[in-house]
Amino acid sequence: MAVELKMPALSPTMEEGTLSRWLVKEGDTVRSGDILAEIETDKATMEFEAVDEGTVGQILVPEGTEGVKVGTVIATLSGDGEAAPAAAAAPVAAPTPAPRAEIAPPPPRAAAVAEIPPGTNMHSATVREALRDAMAEEMRRDARVFVMGEEVAEYQGAYKVTQGLLEEFGPKRVIDTPITEYGFAGIGTGAAMGGLRPIVEFMTFNFAMQAIDHIINSAAKTNYMSGGQMRCPIVFRGPNGAASRVGAQHSQNYGPWYASVPGLVVIAPYDAADAKGLLKAAIRSEDPVVFLENELVYGRSFELPELDDHVLPIGKARVVREGHDVTIVTYSIGVAFALEAAAELAGEGIEAEIIDLRTLRPLDTATVLASLKKTNRVVVVEEGFPVCSIASEIVTVCMEEGFDDLDAPVLRVCNEDVPLPYAANLEKAALIDTARVVAAVKRVCYR
Amino acid sequence: MARSPRKSTAAAATPVVDEQPALRALQDAHTANPRYPASDEQLLKFYEQMLLIRRFEERAGQLYGLGLIGGFCHLYIGQEAVAVGLQSALREGHDSVITGYRDHGHMLAYGIDPKVIMAELTGREAGISRGKGGSMHMFSTEHKFYGGHGIVGAQVPLGAGLAFGHKYREDGGVCLAYFGDGASNQGQVYEAFNMAALWQLPIIFVIENNGYAMGTAVKRGSAETHFHRRGTAFRIPGMDVNGMDVLAVRGAAEIALEYVRGGNGPVLMELQTYRYRGHSMSDPAKYRTREEVQDMRDNHDPIEAAKAELIKRGVGEDQLKSIDKAIRAQVAEAADFAENSAEPAPAELYTDVLVETY
Known part of the structure; x- marks a missing residue:
């Protein structure tokens, strides 16, 4: 009875890896603890061990293969007789963790004013x-x-x-x-x-x-x-x-x-x-x-x-995407959700301007307020707790210094106000995602 | 109190030592040569420095009573021999010094102008921190005095960082990091011990054991009351020193510095000392008797002891009186300066938050 050996997830965030080297060949007998292969992740090169004994059947992914998705069958192992359930690699070949941030490839970088000279090789x-x-x-x-x-x-x-x-x-x-x-x-x-x-x-x-x-x-x-x-x-x-x-x-x-x-x-x-x-x-x-x-x-x-000395100014936000209907203020991984939401919203005729704060202190309030003046609507997207957040601060700035420009209340899209749970479904429910950004934008646009 | 300096002086003959020869080698050297052979001139200088600290602190206490100094103000009275004995052995402006909130004495012992210290205490623009730091937060990078830190124990890893810098730059400098018997129970102290020993950083950890962590006697707060043994687990040699005798302190400093400058890593020194005044100005003094304090003042005072020794060596009373007079005048001048200097301009509120403009 052949057991499938699957590409293991070797870290919490691993989605794929490189099968660097096979240390066994087809027909080899292996025992529990034998090293079958070396797998390189984005964090480290790690050894993949057999957890039970058996004979290596087919090697399905040759060594040197890059981008092998977690869960891909990389080899088969024949059980050693009738009673040996060679559950090789079972613990690590667990169901593929659903990566929570399925992000589309980034669009070409918006040319921030004078930060990167035009014509620079990238x-x-x-x-x-x-x-x-x-x-x-x-x-x-x-x-x-x-x-x-x-x-x-x-x-x-x-x-x-x-x-x-x-x-x-x-x-x-x-x-x-x-x-x-x-x-x-x-x-x-x-x-x-x-x-x-x-x-x-x-x-x-x-x-x-x-x-x-x-x-x-x-x-x-x-x-x-x-x-x-x-x-x-x-x-x-x-x-x-x-x-x-x-x-x-x-x-x-x-x-x-x-x-x-x-x-x-x-x-x-x-x-x-x-x-x-x-x-x-x-x-x-x-x-x-x-x-x-x-x-x-x-x-x-x-x-x-490709610059000899690429240094950027601290304290300056960057307009990542221009738009005129609504401003999405965000930073760090929130930018990815904002970009995805903006692409979706564009399909519905809403052009979102995205501001990546980049520096949280000192905060570039001028860029936020200038965008607010243009769009009259603001949504803040932050992967973090909502209470006393950067989002709270942006809301305050908009109230104190941009009140007359607001056509709708400023909304926050933050994580749920709970410690982050472990269970996959609960974790997903606690964290921000693109759908929540889209929904908030529609609310401030009264759509 | 756990151990009076009198007991420790007696104990110096039969000190509590570690079994490991390497860990007690410095203690043995100190026991063999307990006092620094100071010249008359040197001893006079030590006397003068200790007296300056004493008179300065007395005046600071008065100004506090008059409402000219606010907040917390921790006086060094009684502990003068520690700062003077140790820092006289350093190369001022080359070796770095860092301490906690009871910092006036360490600054004066490093030659920092009493006027700018007193003006900081009164919160004036002419103060060493432009009036923004106060008693606990004073610095002089020029003198390599790195504060003045208000969080108990924080100066210990910071001091290890300064020592790291000396080693990194290979400038031959040593860091002296002071902390108290109370701070000795902070976890970060042991994290710093571990890394200082692991990386053989040039640092002397100086525990000023004045018997009380605020109002908690050593024996009520510490399982191991022999603080110089607290480095044993990290293989840091310890020294038990009579902190009421400036020549004993200086003698110990010579031994410790030779070891540290030799690239052997850190030393842990415990100085048996005593503070006559409260922990801070608002101390109710309910945790010890008047008699105990009086006994220390009468029988173990480091300044009186130095004075007696100078007289015994044949230094004239007139000379000592003129030193005393000059110091009183110096302190009076510092107090006048501190009282009459302007408060910081309102615009100072917003300066120095960040160095750069973004």
Whole structure:
């Protein structure tokens, strides 16, 4: 009785992978624990083990194949006699996790004013690569820049963002820390006070809660408390927001938390060009920066300008899509939902203007208000809790400074006001999606 | 209180030490040579610095009573020998110093102008933080004094970060990070110990054990009251030092600095000391007796001890009196400056939030 071996999901967000190498061939007898193949995901290269014994039947996906979807049958295994139910790879070959963010390929990048010179060559790059390149370029440029965090060096980054940096810059500047966020955030902050330019990576911002005292009390307030004498030029970066099926403690957007603190700069880019240009700007800034990335976006590819020194201005929103009927204000992964919603709405004759805030503090209210003046309607899209959110802040700005331009109440599309549940259906119900954006836009357009 | 400095002085002959020779080597060296062989001139200088701190703090206490200083104000009276003994061994402007909220003494011991410190206490624009920091938040990057931190224990990893910077730049500098017996129970302190030892950072962790974490006596808040042993789990050598004797402190500092500058990683020093005044100005003083405080003042005062030693060495009373007079004048001048300086301009409210304009 042949058992199908399926492409396993080796991380919560893995949708596909590369079958790098087969370590068995057809006809081989395998035992539980034998390594069958090496599979490369966007995070790491991992070994795929047999969980029971049997004989390798057919190998259906040859080694070197890229983009093998999770759940694809890659080989068959014949049971070893009648009684051996060779449930090989059963735990990992579980039903394909429904990726919650099924996003259409991004449209060509809207030309932000003067940010990227016309005629610049573009190439495709993932957000992960863009972030890594930003760090590497700044480390080459300034010997004071170093990166520290959990698994940033030898492991090559828990999410592969620091991949290759150890090789180029060595252990002095690419530093693995123990799992001790409070301590290493404090050490990074102290190093910044002493004149270095640390990049502190949090494996995710959920763990930065252990370190938030240093981010706020030590880093954000020092320049003010010292009358401008003692600076703290540090970047705290890492993935933020909900990933996929990792439960409440690993799924939270801290944008509103940090954006409420004077003394911090808070950046949350969406695409690769913004990720790179803004991370470079963050590393050069004399101020402490919280740089919020998104795990679900790391592996997505976008156009990246081929410039020697692509640095973008902090504190400037970007009009991602122009439109005249309604303004959608959003940031980070919310941009993806907004773009998808806008495409759908265009089919119904509603042209949405999309503003990617990019920087959450200081907030570019001028760009939001200018768009409001044009469209007279605003919807805020935010993958995060609704209460005391960036959305709340945008609503306030529209009320206080754009009231006369409003033709409808400003609506928020945020996650449900609950800790993020684990069950796939509940998680889906808790998180924002394109349909909710479309519905909110129709409401403010009275359609 | 857990242990009075008197007991610890007695204990110095038979100190509580670690079994591991490597961990007690510095303590052994200190026990063998407990006091720094200061010249008369050096001892006079230490005396003068301690007296400046004492008089400065007394005046700060008065100004607080008059309502000229607000909020929290933590005085260093009684602990002067610690800052002076340790920092006199540093290379000012090269080695970095960081401390908690009881920071006036450490600043004065690092040569920072008393006028700008006092003006900060009164919240004036001429203050070292332009009136925006106050007693607990003062800094002088020029002197490599990095604060002045109000969150108990936060300065310990920050200090490890400063030490990281010294090592990264290979500038030969050392960081001195002060904290109290209370802060010693904070988790982040041990995270910093671990990384400092792991990466062999050039740092001296200085626990100023004044017997009380606010109003909680050491023995009521700490399972291990011998704080110099708290680094044992991280293989950090400890030293138990009489913090009421400036020459003992300086002697210990020499040993610790030689070790740290030699690239051997961190040292943990516990200084047995005592604060005469309350934790802050609003201390009800219900947790200890008047007699205990009086005994410390009468029998263990670091300034009186230095004075007695100077007289014994043949320094004239006249000379000491003239030092005292000069310091009183210096402090009076600082207080006048602090009282008469202008408050920050209203526009200062919005400056220094961020360095750059975005």
